[in-house]
Amino acid sequence: MAPQNLGTFCLLLLYLIGAVIAGRDFYKILGVPRSASIKDIKKAYRKLALQLHPDRNPDDPRAQEKFQDLGAAYEVLSDSEKRKQYDTYGEEGLKDGHQSSHGDIFSHFFGDFGFMFGGTPRQQDRNIPRGSDIIVDLEVTLEEVYAGNFVEVVRNKPVARQAPGKRKCNCRQEMRTTQLGPGRFQMTQEVVCDECPNVKLVNEERTLEVEIEPGVRDGMEYPFIGEGEPHVDGEPGDLRFRIKVVKHPIFERRGDDLYTNVTVSLVESLVGFDMDITHLDGHKVHISRDKITRPGAKLWKKGEGLPSFDNNNIKGSLIITFDVDFPKEQLTEEAREGIKQLLKQGSVQKLHCYLFHLRFGHLPLVWPVSLPAAVS
Template structure:
């Protein structure tokens, strides 16, 4: 009986420790305990896109899952909180250092480009101007994705001594001119508000170049635009501008490139490798004659699709043939003719048709 009671106590203790330990933030994000901050951010971004309630309207658990990964990101992306969590678990955060609202800050760091507009503003409240800035990115960054840190010196309203006139408006005022005589006139009425001044404050914004983003796509930061003393600030938008690449050209989700080969390779075949945008090698094998302008399509070697990174376009290769220069001996000419076994052919035609 004593042994049975002892086992029950041990079981209760294990269950209690499991409850106190809280959620496994590393498991929620699918990263190891040695993951870097950047790896944590990438994992969070990927999961947030997949689990966002706007994308899963039929899943009753979507909001809870989204909150879980939000809490995991909020903790593990902060070096101090991560140290406390690694030592004491989630309960350690709650007991000694308070828990953060997972929605309080990371919406300012990440933007989700779906849903019904995201940020609803009261049209009656004045707002500052929006700012649009060009952001040049490489094709490599658009292929693999990347985090870019931007320093924003933002004017912020801070209280200052004195008062100021605000909310000025025109109102009608009635004045008695004498017995039975009144006159209505229009005059300006203003409220007196706390004086404010604009102070430049430095803020670090982190922008994620997502795989498959397209040229001209905008990435907004809500409330990071120009301030308005009596209202809300505008938005800051970064416009993606793709730099020209020396090897690849992007058209939609497809990539295009050219390869020059010798006449010998064109006739007898060849093998070679192309270094892709992320460094992996693409094997090119031709065991038949390759004519100038011939094309090869490599499935799945194009750009990732922005909506579905598992889908990729084609890599389309056009071959150019580098013909030898100089003269060929008469005996060699005859040998070449015997090998090729082609009949003489001269044809004049309109080569511009179809262009």
Template sequence: MSSYTNMVVLFFNLLLMFLVATAGRDFYKILGIHKSATIHEIKKAYRKKAKEMHPDKNPDNPKAAELFQDLGAAYEVLSDSEKRKIYDRRGEEGLNQGDMSGDPFSSFFGGFNFKEQTPDAARGGDVVMDLEVSLEELYSGNFVEIIRYKPVAKPAKGKRKCNCRMEMVTTQLGPGRFQMVQQHVCDECPNIIFVPEEKILEVEIEAGMRDGHEYPFVAEGEPHIDGDPGDLKFKIKLAKHPVFERRGDDLYTNVTISLTDALIGFEMDITHLDGHKVHIKRDKITRPGARMRKNNEGMPNYENNHKQGALYITFDVDFPKKALSNEERDIIKKILEQDSKQQVYNGLQGY
């Protein structure tokens, strides 16, 4: 057997060993996405799968917990840009062993690096725009259509200088004498102009999104005449709500009740962001500033919609404005059986 044949056999054996070593779970298949998926598509796929595959929703599947763990592992790796690069090159085994830079066969074949070296391409600027959304949309989710006038390259007359760069040019001055000079070199390319074209973009407002969240559209930003366009990013801006205030995943609201309700108790319903009713019942005395907590009535958690914050209700008491007669005052004293009491103190202590 010739040395060349031995070399080929050895190469394929190494290749087989490499493929076996890098075999593992297919994280892209687990999430149901393409290898070119953006970080937004990865997060969207994970949230959708997490809802479907949660063990609580699949009590009859003995492998539900294991599949849910695989889903979490896939999201952990693919949502991290560095881990994703290692996984794409070396598979799950590469993550366990740590990344080996360069080509795995480079040391065997004389130290040649087969990795393609490409310069950074020119790129247009990113465009960041505020998108005001309501608390109702962030609670239930929604789709918002936006008309975008995007500059699109069109052919134009004439030529233009493109791909300009600095190159080293060698000139022979004589026998055995050379001169190297750096020169500015450009290509001649067809001329283009940018014409605005209308395009409709659909932004998905996902349940639980937070104020300041960025929603990207790849290559929808500013164009570049010699490179790729930048990205368009919508930054979620929460509009002020007349009833609720959001703090993290919790909601806060105030309810004003009468002095009668504060003393004898009351029942009422609060209309929530999606229209359902939150029932409140108080049988005891409600002091001004008293707060009630209703679990699982807050905002859905963006990363896990199975979790939900709380609703905090602070009560204000509306005291009557009419003057009481002496007889009415005596009746109140008799009912309350409470002696007159005044106390001056520092109410800020303990803060």
């Protein structure tokens, strides 16, 4: 082999050996940068798990392998200690390996009953008894509605487990015919049951990851299939988290728009102002006025509201209503005169009297009555 070809072969061999030692690129598998936050990692896993699940890809011979790689990537990168080891030494540097069931990870996001994608209603077989559904109110903040989040819910779930002995099951009414004599029969209805393995209900701790999607609306539900009440002779019901958006101290939600009130001083209301409002995710919204601001005046900031649930790229408006903080102490006579001279404006109080609804043509007759300045 020529020296040049030998050198190329050696470099290639070293690259392959290094790749084997380094193991799989978990960041690439999840499609996230190495600086990804835990929320980014959870969001990426949830999205890809729906796409790569073997039940959705029956014709792909590598579907199971891809799904296992995805689960391994999430298991390592969602754990701060394992992620630190992986970032430093690669997959081979993980001390205890990563042996969690990838089906368990999937069920944390979508539920426990088959491949239902955490929100697709399952087809109910009328002949299979089913446990009751559970509805749990889940309080979320307006900050979470704005930016999205993952909420970890830990609950004790009653699960039916096999126990020693047998039990009666699938009981039903059946007709029995008894011959009493020649040509005489008696028909009776009896309860007939099968024998099934005995079961007992035990509480098991379950951790569920509920994704709060940006723009989620109050009252929306997130179902987890098979996480409801168990049924010893059938399948468990579903668990549904119902969103309850808690009241915010500064912003009020109306659809995708946000409303807030800002108080300015009397001086600012007359001469203008520049200020910043801290938004729900911490960024600053700059507002500026160079004209008189009356109490109740409104300012619209388009695109500074909440993201639309149907399209996060579209945002509502931020509507700001201004209040004016008037001085609480009485002005001195000198201050009053100074303000009058500065504004060069006398009394313009007028009382419009509509007590007489006399009309001339189509116009009402109105008598403006000037009030003396001393009248308060």
